[in-house]
Amino acid sequence: MNELLFDPETHRKAGRLLGELLANYERDLSKPPGFGQIDRDAMRVIMTEPLPEEGRSLEELFQEFRDVVMPNSTHVAHRRFLPYVMPSPNGISAFADALSSTLNQNCNLWTLSPAANAIEQRVISWFHELFSFPEESGGIITSGGSMANLTALAIARDTYLGKAARTEGLQGRTSPLRLYVSDQVHNCIDKAAVILGIGLNHVRHIPCDAQFRMRMDLLKEAVLQDRREGFSPFCVVGSAGTITTGAIDPLEELADFCGEEGLWLHIDGAYGALTILSERRRAPLLPAGRAHSLSLDPHKFLFAPLEAGCVLVRRAKDMRTTFSFVPTYLSMFSDPDFLNYAEYGPQLSRSFKALKVWWSLRAFGRRAYAKAIDDLCDLALYMAQRIQAEPELELLAPVTLNAVCVRCRNLSDVQNERVLARLLSEGVAFLGRAEVRGKFSLRACFMNLRTTRDDVDRILEEMIRIGQEERTA
Numbered sequence: 432m433n434e435l436l437f438d439p440e441t442h443r444k445a446g447r448l449l450g451e452l453l454a455n456y457e458r459d460l461s462k463p464p465g466f467g468q469i470d471r472d473a474m475r476v477i478m479t480e481p482l483p484e485e486g487r488s489l490e491e492l493f494q495e496f497r498d499v500v501m502p503n504s505t506h507v508a509h510r511r512f513l514p515y516v517m518p519s520p521n522g523i524s525a526f527a528d529a530l531s532s533t534l535n536q537n538c539n540l541w542t543l544s545p546a547a548n549a550i551e552q553r554v555i556s557w558f559h560e561l562f563s564f565p566e567e568s569g570g571i572i573t574s575g576g577s578m579a580n581l582t583a584l585a586i587a588r589d590t591y592l593g594k595a596a597r598t599e600g601l602q603g604r605t606s607p608l609r610l611y612v613s614d615q616v617h618n619c620i621d622k623a624a625v626i627l628g629i630g631l632n633h634v635r636h637i638p639c640d641a642q643f644r645m646r647m648d649l650l651k652e653a654v655l656q657d658r659r660e661g662f663s664p665f666c667v668v669g670s671a672g673t674i675t676t677g678a679i680d681p682l683e684e685l686a687d688f689c690g691e692e693g694l695w696l697h698i699d700g701a702y703g704a705l706t707i708l709s710e711r712r713r714a715p716l717l718p719a720g721r722a723h724s725l726s727l728d729p730h731k732f733l734f735a736p737l738e739a740g741c742v743l744v745r746r747a748k749d750m751r752t753t754f755s756f757v758p759t760y761l762s763m764f765s766d767p768d769f770l771n772y773a774e775y776g777p778q779l780s781r782s783f784k785a786l787k788v789w790w791s792l793r794a795f796g797r798r799a800y801a802k803a804i805d806d807l808c809d810l811a812l813y814m815a816q817r818i819q820a821e822p823e824l825e826l827l828a829p830v831t832l833n834a835v836c837v838r839c840r841n842l843s844d845v846q847n848e849r850v851l852a853r854l855l856s857e858g859v860a861f862l863g864r865a866e867v868r869g870k871f872s873l874r875a876c877f878m879n880l881r882t883t884r885d886d887v888d889r890i891l892e893e894m895i896r897i898g899q900e901e902r903t904a
């Protein structure tokens with residue numbers, strides 16, 4: 432047998448070592464977080480090792496992973512890891528990822544991935560159903576929300592430009608395209624605007640109301656003003672879950688306005704769209720189904736590990752207009768039951784990410800997700816209530832989803848930054864940093880399936896204690 436392959440006994444041994452490691456990993460997560468304590472000598476050994484001439488045994492590799500890689504990794508699954516919209520992965524996905532690598536399907540042409548193709552189509556159509564997207568809609572699994580948003584905005588731009596999109600791009604235009612977003616939008620939209628040649632001077636950041644939702648009156652004014660001045664408004668991006676506070680823009684009003692004005696409505700639902708799985712939380716998200724495109728992230732509220740994003744597009748044919756290039760070496764048999772996903776997005780070679788999304792939903796079902804989402808959003812509400820009852824703490828924004836922005840009252844921004852740093856260095860919790868109306872904020876984002884009210888109580892007690900120490904330091 433070729434040296435690069437495993438015989439059946441080695442496969443079994445590797446499986447046992449992996450199973451043991453995963454079981455122990457779960458046990459080790461109950462230890463104090465200890466974030467940020469890196470063994471720099473061990474890291475230097477890794478960074479300077481010469482290319483190995485000979486291979487090592489499985490036991491050695493697993494031992495090294497346990498002794499060096501794991502202790503120097505950020506334990507995102509720890510119950511007090513709360514800085515980002517980044518979940519602790521669900522139980523099934525690690526196995527789905529292993530199987531996806533085993534089959535190594537190339538999800539570009541259906542002939543290279545028939546079952547994966549059926550699975551990706553089904554997953555996308557479940558998402559269509561959740562938001563009542565019409566029959567002719569399309570979609571594709573992406574690496575994450577940033578790629579989903581970039582994909583959607585490329586399609587929006589090209590639909591606006593028509594045939595010139597492919598031949599001239601933006602080169603021949605005298606009237607610059609204009610994109611409208613709120614001042615709370617995730618910066619990957621700005622990045623996409625730069626990549627797509629729109630330029631930041633043509634992204635208008637519309638101020639928000641007291642709930643951090645885009646102000647419709649100011650959006651209307653901006654579009655009218657731009658039309659008067661000879662610009663070309665083409666797209667509005669609404670957020671279903673803004674990155675800092677989790678606010679949801681007025682999606683119904685955005686859909687009405689974009690319909691009246693002939694503008695493409697894209698919704699960045701990378702953070703919050705999948706909270707539609709909870710019946711208690713679906714109402715404000717339902718109008719997202721009126722958008723021309725919608726991003727959502729299974730690697731957030733489906734608790735799939737990185738990477739798994741998704742974009743839904745109202746008319747599948749608009750995706751092909753942007754992305755379908757079929758040279759002879761890629762032309763393949765077409766079939767009415769299957770799609771060549773290479774024609775629906777920017778990538779050619781694509782891994783079988785749909786498996787972990789499909790298995791996540793099939794292993795646990797919608798009801799388990801609804802409960803997990805509700806529990807985490809309720810935890811955020813609990814934290815907000817406790818903060819409001821503490822005179823030493825200040826809640827900086829209303830809680831819509833699962834993010835809480837908080838700071839110590841009567842401390843400066845710099846002192847609050849120190850509170851954040853000490854929570855981390857003293858092993859209490861890893862919280863995030865944010866800016867809310869010009870004030871520095873600590874931010875707890877509850878995406879972790881192990882976090883409890885006791886963790887919230889402990890974090891707040893420690894925040895108050897450290898805040899008092901900083902005040903008198």
Ligand SMILES: Cc1ncc(COP(=O)(O)O)c(C=O)c1O
Pocket residue numbers: 516574575576577578617619670672673674699700701702728740
């Ligand atoms: C609202 C929003 N949009 C986009 C993104 C980017 O998504 P990703 O990290 O999957 O690229 C995030 C990430 O947190 C987000 O919260």
